[in-house]
Amino acid sequence: MRFKLFYHLAATKKMEKKDYYILLYYCYTKIENPEEFREQHHELCLNLNLRGRIIVADEGLNGTVSGLKEDCEKYMKTVKSDARFSHTEFKIDEHDTHAFQKLHVRYKPEIVHSDLKNIDPSKRTGQYIEPKELKELMNREDVVLVDMRSKYEYELGKFKNAVTLDIENFRDMPSKVHELEKFKNKKIVTYCTGGIKCEKASAYLLEQGFENVYQLHGGIIKYGLEQGGENFEGKCYVFDNRVAVEVNTVNPKIISKCYVCNTTSDHMVNCANTVCNRHVPICESCMEKMEGCCSEDCKSAPTKREWNMDGYYPTNMNGYNPYKDAKRLNKKSKV
Numbered sequence: 001m002r003f004k005l006f007y008h009l010a011a012t013k014k015m016e017k018k019d020y021y022i023l024l025y026y027c028y029t030k031i032e033n034p035e036e037f038r039e040q041h042h043e044l045c046l047n048l049n050l051r052g053r054i055i056v057a058d059e060g061l062n063g064t065v066s067g068l069k070e071d072c073e074k075y076m077k078t079v080k081s082d083a084r085f086s087h088t089e090f091k092i093d094e095h096d097t098h099a100f101q102k103l104h105v106r107y108k109p110e111i112v113h114s115d116l117k118n119i120d121p122s123k124r125t126g127q128y129i130e131p132k133e134l135k136e137l138m139n140r141e142d143v144v145l146v147d148m149r150s151k152y153e154y155e156l157g158k159f160k161n162a163v164t165l166d167i168e169n170f171r172d173m174p175s176k177v178h179e180l181e182k183f184k185n186k187k188i189v190t191y192c193t194g195g196i197k198c199e200k201a202s203a204y205l206l207e208q209g210f211e212n213v214y215q216l217h218g219g220i221i222k223y224g225l226e227q228g229g230e231n232f233e234g235k236c237y238v239f240d241n242r243v244a245v246e247v248n249t250v251n252p253k254i255i256s257k258c259y260v261c262n263t264t265s266d267h268m269v270n271c272a273n274t275v276c277n278r279h280v281p282i283c284e285s286c287m288e289k290m291e292g293c294c295s296e297d298c299k300s301a302p303t304k305r306e307w308n309m310d311g312y313y314p315t316n317m318n319g320y321n322p323y324k325d326a327k328r329l330n331k332k333s334k335v
């Protein structure tokens, strides 16, 4: 049902011809033989010409991929037809091309690196808040929104009045939870990009004695798709070639600042110095002055790339072969 709604919204949002989908999804579920599943899943993605990053763990599946619409439809159908993944929710965006250069399907101990392996969100987690409910809750005095993402993400955009944690990485979240003690008597609503981090973050808060813990189901992306992103200030950082996406079509606002001159700018670029490659907002005039670099040091570095106007440099594809790690188990058993 919900999948149909997303499809409808994604399809009617823009009138331009966009033949591709970008999918964002996760599913906490028990996978008995993750290595074997990884191999089958890798093959499925190769057959459907998908690109992107997928993580397989004993605790579930996490992915963001791009592909032609019909291939993505087949992919979603195949994933959901497996009883273990029937509750997977796909956030669907349209695009005019692939949003990734490569395909990686990897096995890891957790689907999001958190060092909270003992926490099983399929047993206990914060109560879901749907995007529509959030819109009603967010202005209430007894509700506090907590951003569970890293600093470089919320600096580009976050919900109005949201509380943030000074973390570079999600696994540092537990060390900052004491900062939320003062909100213990309020309703805490956690949010992240697509909802996956909140499954564990909200569960962790419950474990730490917080009682009124909720999580924004489907994260910022679903809120943007379903509710127009009202009161999300700035852009949402994403982990594909788009770098940052607009989610607020109701009352948009820019909150990020140019890394060089500190004026308001949400023009995200990669520093033209290959070694630095820093991902920061740099305004158009500084881009020109600095030849696409984030600092004078980078500008004079021998590793500086030729400045490319849109500040985006394709990944080095040297030696990349999508079939390389596709069949690891067979290879092992033959030895």
Ligand SMILES: [Zn+2]
Pocket: 258, 259, 260, 261, 262, 263, 282, 283, 284, 285, 286, 287
């Ligand atoms: Zn500037």
Ligand SMILES: [Zn+2]
Pocket: 271, 272, 273, 276, 277, 278, 293, 294, 295, 298
């Ligand atoms: Zn730099």
